[in-house]
Amino acid sequence: MSPTATPTDPSIDPTTEIEILRARLAEAEAVLEAIRGGQIDALLVSDKRGEQVFTLKRAEHDYRLLVEEMGEGAMTLTANGRIYFANRRLAAMLGIARENLIGSALAEHIAAADRPRYQDWLHTRSPRPQQRLEMALIDARGTTLPCHLSFTELPVAEKQGAFCVVATDLSARKQAEEALRVSEQRLKTIVENLPIGVWFLDAAGKMTFRNARAQRIWSEAKFAGPEQFDDHKAYAPHPHKHHRALVAQERSAMRAITHGETQLNEELEIECLDGTRKIILNSAVPIHDGNGQIAGAVVLNQDITERKAFEDRIEQLAFYDALTGLPNRRLLLDRLGQVLATIKRNGSYGALLFIDLDHFKDLNDSLGHDVGDLLLIEVAQRLQTCMRASDTVARLGGDEFVIVLDDLSRESAQAVAQARQIGLKVWQTLSQPYQLGTHLHHSTPSIGATLIDAPQSSVEELLKRADLAMYQSKNAGRNQLRFFDPEMQTALELRTSLEGQLHEGLRHGQLLLYYQPQVDETGRVLGAEALLRWHHPQRGLLTPDVFIHLAETSGLILDLGAWVLETACAQLAHWPAHKQVPATSIAINISARQFLDPRFVERVQTALQRYAVDPHRLKLELTESLLLQDVEETITKMAALRALGLRFALDDFGTGYSSLAYLKRLPLDELKIDRSFVADVTTDVNDAAIVRAILALAPKLGLSVIAEGVETEAQHRFLIEHGCRAFQGYLFGKPAPATAAGKSWAGTGLP
Numbered sequence: 001m002s003p004t005a006t007p008t009d010p011s012i013d014p015t016t017e018i019e020i021l022r023a024r025l026a027e028a029e030a031v032l033e034a035i036r037g038g039q040i041d042a043l044l045v046s047d048k049r050g051e052q053v054f055t056l057k058r059a060e061h062d063y064r065l066l067v068e069e070m071g072e073g074a075m076t077l078t079a080n081g082r083i084y085f086a087n088r089r090l091a092a093m094l095g096i097a098r099e100n101l102i103g104s105a106l107a108e109h110i111a112a113a114d115r116p117r118y119q120d121w122l123h124t125r126s127p128r129p130q131q132r133l134e135m136a137l138i139d140a141r142g143t144t145l146p147c148h149l150s151f152t153e154l155p156v157a158e159k160q161g162a163f164c165v166v167a168t169d170l171s172a173r174k175q176a177e178e179a180l181r182v183s184e185q186r187l188k189t190i191v192e193n194l195p196i197g198v199w200f201l202d203a204a205g206k207m208t209f210r211n212a213r214a215q216r217i218w219s220e221a222k223f224a225g226p227e228q229f230d231d232h233k234a235y236a237p238h239p240h241k242h243h244r245a246l247v248a249q250e251r252s253a254m255r256a257i258t259h260g261e262t263q264l265n266e267e268l269e270i271e272c273l274d275g276t277r278k279i280i281l282n283s284a285v286p287i288h289d290g291n292g293q294i295a296g297a298v299v300l301n302q303d304i305t306e307r308k309a310f311e312d313r314i315e316q317l318a319f320y321d322a323l324t325g326l327p328n329r330r331l332l333l334d335r336l337g338q339v340l341a342t343i344k345r346n347g348s349y350g351a352l353l354f355i356d357l358d359h360f361k362d363l364n365d366s367l368g369h370d371v372g373d374l375l376l377i378e379v380a381q382r383l384q385t386c387m388r389a390s391d392t393v394a395r396l397g398g399d400e401f402v403i404v405l406d407d408l409s410r411e412s413a414q415a416v417a418q419a420r421q422i423g424l425k426v427w428q429t430l431s432q433p434y435q436l437g438t439h440l441h442h443s444t445p446s447i448g449a450t451l452i453d454a455p456q457s458s459v460e461e462l463l464k465r466a467d468l469a470m471y472q473s474k475n476a477g478r479n480q481l482r483f484f485d486p487e488m489q490t491a492l493e494l495r496t497s498l499e500g501q502l503h504e505g506l507r508h509g510q511l512l513l514y515y516q517p518q519v520d521e522t523g524r525v526l527g528a529e530a531l532l533r534w535h536h537p538q539r540g541l542l543t544p545d546v547f548i549h550l551a552e553t554s555g556l557i558l559d560l561g562a563w564v565l566e567t568a569c570a571q572l573a574h575w576p577a578h579k580q581v582p583a584t585s586i587a588i589n590i591s592a593r594q595f596l597d598p599r600f601v602e603r604v605q606t607a608l609q610r611y612a613v614d615p616h617r618l619k620l621e622l623t624e625s626l627l628l629q630d631v632e633e634t635i636t637k638m639a640a641l642r643a644l645g646l647r648f649a650l651d652d653f654g655t656g657y658s659s660l661a662y663l664k665r666l667p668l669d670e671l672k673i674d675r676s677f678v679a680d681v682t683t684d685v686n687d688a689a690i691v692r693a694i695l696a697l698a699p700k701l702g703l704s705v706i707a708e709g710v711e712t713e714a715q716h717r718f719l720i721e722h723g724c725r726a727f728q729g730y731l732f733g734k735p736a737p738a739t740a741a742g743k744s745w746a747g748t749g750l751p
């Protein structure tokens with residue numbers, strides 16, 4: 001269908017033009033009528049040049065296709081809500097065939113919970129171009145589909161009140177939102193419960209979130225309670241700029257926000273209201289948005305106060321002496337190494353002072369360890385007052401202290417003078433009386449000093465030199481300051497070489513045991529004490545005084561002691577118990593280091609078994625200082641050995657602490673009166689009184705007594721008169737090799 005003329009043609013007169021328009025209008029009305037009546041299939045509209053621009057039929061087809069293919073459900077409904085058209089997507093969404101949807105009421109497909117709202121809307125709706133409601137539809141399986149329903153009135157006269165609905169399925173979006181919500185919740189729970197304080201800041205530096213831990217960490221800070229801090233929410237306006245930790249935290253956060261810089265584990269110290277300090281590790285990390293722009297920062301605060309305290313404690317235990325708080329040997333060696341390095345660099349001298357308290361053992365033994373401890377603490381404090389800040393005062397153990405002086409003169413003579421001056425000050429300070437509880441105590445120090453002259457010195461050598469100088473000071477009558485000199489160097493070298501020789505001696509069978517008899521009041525041999533000797537290839541026979549201390553300090557005593565034990569057991573096996581003297585035994589001396597060896601009990605047992613020796617025949621002589629090192633440990637070990645059948649004698653009795661309390665607890669068999677008391681027992685009333693007291697006391701404690709160092713008949717008589725029943729000394733026999741001893745004791749108990 002096409003119009004025959006156009007009304008804009010200038011050649012046509014107006015009357016004709018009106019006619020044309022009227023005809024056109026009639027034509028159009030006829031067309032519309034035909035469209036309404038459904039008699040027309042297609043309407044073609046052409047432009048001036050006759051080109052077809054629109055086909056009604058095609059347009060309808062296109063729209064239908066569009067509606068069918070759209071991603072949302074679409075339907076048209078009658079005024080009372082019945083579906084008369086549904087697109088394919090709606091049918092798919094609901095899982096209901098399209099023919100079954102047509103004619104059904106939309107209300108049937110709306111979830112029960114939303115249905116009243118929909119009915120309400122349906123009945124009260126006023127003609128509005130469009131309205132959107134969020135409602136859930138139900139599919140054929142009864143699953144609810146959250147949807148947006150967009151209602152639009154249809155402007156078709158004969159379908160008065162009809163409307164179309166576009167249903168957008170929100171399931172995927174809802175799921176995504178839910179997933180996001182859950183993930184956010186999870187994250188929030190984690191962040192809230194993290195043992196780390198977490199702050200989120202936006203791009204302007206405003207705090208958008210802070211977890212409970214962050215709140216707690218800062219709530220005790222000196223400047224504010226949590227509420228006050230909350231008010232400020234951001235760093236910028238708050239008035240606590242002077243609080244160093246806060247300023248540092250702000251700086252790191254703002255660097256992250258403005259420069260994208262990451263700050264990790266900066267240690268900050270928060271001063272708290274109660275005067276304590278909190279140590280936190282502060283980190284600030286920028287947060288980027290999807291475009292890579294900085295959107296803010298996260299600040300993390302980890303409270304490491306406890307960890308720090310623990311680390312400090314560990315360090316304290318590892319590097320400091322528990323009693324005095326002074327650096328211990330380990331830290332001293334480290335500092336000494338540093339001083340040596342500095343001295344090597346700048347060419348100056350340093351000095352090492354080795355301090356030992358005179359007669360400290362006596363104080364310990366007479367007034368107990370607690371009082372001894374008080375003296376050590378006081379000495380440590382006094383020493384610190386004598387020192388410059390750069391000097392080191394350390395406690396090596398026992399009553400031994402060391403001072404390291406650095407940065408003395410570059411001239412040796414002047415450096416010696418400086419060290420002497422400080423040494424004398426130390427001597428003077430330590431010689432002042434001490435008030436130890438109720439006890440006024442007088443103590444003096446023996447001080448050994450040596451210069452630290454870098455190129456030649458090693459840490460070990462320096463300590464040896466100062467130690468040697470201190471021994472010289474002791475040997476020269478104590479209570480004085482001695483400098484290390486070349487003679488001492490010779491002695492030191494001798495000691496070092498002797499140590500090596502002793503090693504060799506042990507390996508090459510240069511050590512031997514001498515035996516000294518122990519007799520009863522009738523002179524019958526009860527047993528013998530084994531005494532170590534060293535047959536030195538150049539120096540001849542050496543007594544233990546020359547080398548036993550060296551063996552103890554070098555650790556060689558463990559091998560030496562093991563050798564003595566083996567040899568004594570072998571000797572016992574060789575000297576079978578005499579029929580008339582079944583108690584024939586050997587006493588061996590055990591040094592502290594040997595006794596404290598964790599394998600000591602096992603070693604003794606093995607030696608006894610190897611030589612099939614009755615354990616009753618072996619007596620271990622222990623000293624008091626050994627027993628008191630760790631009383632509980634000692635008792636356990638002694639009990640284990642006693643259970644095997646061994647016996648114990650307390651050597652040098654009377655010279656030490658001699659506490660009855662300890663004596664009662666220790667599983668001892670015998671007290672050995674020290675030979676220093678026996679020597680003067682007939683001439684010195686004090687020694688005589690001590691010996692009498694020991695002899696009276698021992699039976700009450702269930703202990704036997706042996707007196708050592710008996711040289712004269714007078715001593716022997718005195719001892720017998722006061723109840724002593726066992727004796728050892730030159731009067732009955734000097735220490736001698738096993739064969740000689742065996743011969744001279746023939747008929748007295750040993751073969």
Ligand SMILES: Nc1nc2c(ncn2[C@@H]2O[C@H](COP(=O)(O)O[C@H]3[C@@H](O)[C@H](n4cnc5c(=O)[nH]c(N)nc54)O[C@@H]3COP(=O)(O)O)[C@@H](O)[C@H]2O)c(=O)[nH]1
Pocket residue numbers: 516529530531532543544545548564588589590591621651652675708709710711728729730731735
């Ligand atoms: N850890 C070990 N220590 C040991 C061992 N062997 C000995 N020692 C200890 O060495 C110290 C010195 O011993 P020594 O030079 O052998 O002196 C002993 C005797 O010879 C001496 N004595 C004995 N009778 C007399 C005497 O009448 N007069 C006198 N002037 N001296 C005498 O006494 C020493 C015995 O001492 P003691 O052990 O206290 O009974 C010495 O302290 C030994 O402990 C060893 O193998 N391991």
